[in-house]
Amino acid sequence: INNKHTNTPTHHIIIEHRNTHSKTVTNMNIFIETYGCESNQYSTEIMAALLTEAGHKLTAKDNAELIILNTCALETKTEKKIITRIKELNDTNKKILIGGCLTEIQKEKIQATSQKASLMGTNSVTHIKDIVDKIKNNFKVTRIRDKPELLINQPRQRIYPYLATIQIAEGCLDTCSFCVDRTTKGSLISYEPEQIIREVQNALKDDCVEIQLTAQDIASYGRDKGTKLPSLIRKLSSIPGNFKIRLGQMNPANILPILDDLILAYNHPKIYQYLDLPVQSGSNKILKNMKRNYTKEEYQVIISSFRKKYPNITISTDVMIGYPEETDEDFGKTIDLIKEVKPDIINTYIYSERPFTKAGHAQIPPWKIKNWSIELDQLYDKIKEQKKDSWLHWHGEVTVTQKIGDAYLARNSCYIPIILKNAKLGEKQTTEIIEEKPNYYIGR
Incomplete structure (x- = not known):
């Protein structure tokens, strides 16, 4: 005690x-x-x-x-x-x-x-x-504070019967100044590829059709074991079965050393063309203070490289507002970057000081943070308006993963959410997008 x-x-x-x-x-x-x-x-x-x-x-x-x-x-x-x-x-x-x-x-x-x-x-x-x-x-x-435990290959009672979330690693290698993950989760422990393969095979036996790979940062997978994420992706893609894989959040700094190989690994029909890449800020000064270990320019290289190979890839990002010492100029650089990159999904977070982190207390007035947040939200709405018709009348194969009320949620190859009135869970079907909504599409 x-x-x-x-x-x-x-x-x-x-x-x-x-x-x-x-x-x-x-x-x-x-x-x-x-x-x-x-x-x-x-x-x-x-x-x-x-x-x-x-x-x-x-x-x-x-x-x-x-x-x-x-x-x-x-x-x-x-x-x-x-x-x-x-x-x-x-x-x-x-x-x-x-x-x-x-x-x-x-x-x-x-x-x-x-x-x-x-x-x-x-x-x-x-x-x-x-x-x-x-x-x-x-x-x-x-x-x-027990010793680290292995959660891989444990019994599962799935929240969504046809969707399997599979953790490929515990902990984190990074030391971002605002994040508590290293305190709460510890340092990186990657699971062995054979363990992850077995977990996927068990999910397929349970009739899962979507595999979501997750970790604090899946791009760092294997760095503690002498292997890399693209190698794991290829092994999982080669497993027989009717399923798709969605890759989870990645730190841009840990993508850079594997960028070319990762882009090639995405080139498989079982891999959703979906990239979850948090930028946090468009200011190199703020990124350095955050200890993110990449620059705005390197982030742009990653995005442009993926889009060159996969023009319709869905890009999701996170932006933090109000980090200590952030100025109007710093925030303006974030706005400029978002205007250039035009992510499909933007998750906005207001900075808050967390225990056992080094970023410290922000002195930025609440009214300024509110104004910045409104400006970013308005830009996101404008981007969605510009892109809203890009998938209208698209026709192709979707995977039905969830039931939502009286309707069904399906995803196409770029992980676009499509709501269907008539569908069968766990099945693939051909669909046409007939209507766009702010955050999803209607198909038939």
């Missing part, structure tokens, strides 16, 4: 308190509430499967005796949302288990918010049965 308050996360803590006035139960009704990235979705699916195997029942939140929050620590606004949710649950008779990244950096804050909540860290996922066994027998458990 370690009760000492420190400025860095402790390595391994297990604290258990027994409520001796409650009776033992045999199993529990459980609801898992997931926040954040695809890696969290991945761990939620594993926890769901392990708990079901142990005899527990996954149920709607209103019927649950235990609520598990799988949390995210990326942004302050997400943290506030989670803390508010913990306060709400604290006023109910439900048991609470908090997991995910926020427990790694805000353990004391969570414990101050709820004295009854149990906590588990990001490396405690495979211990979920033992943790819940203690909770159901009226222990309060805090288990943080």
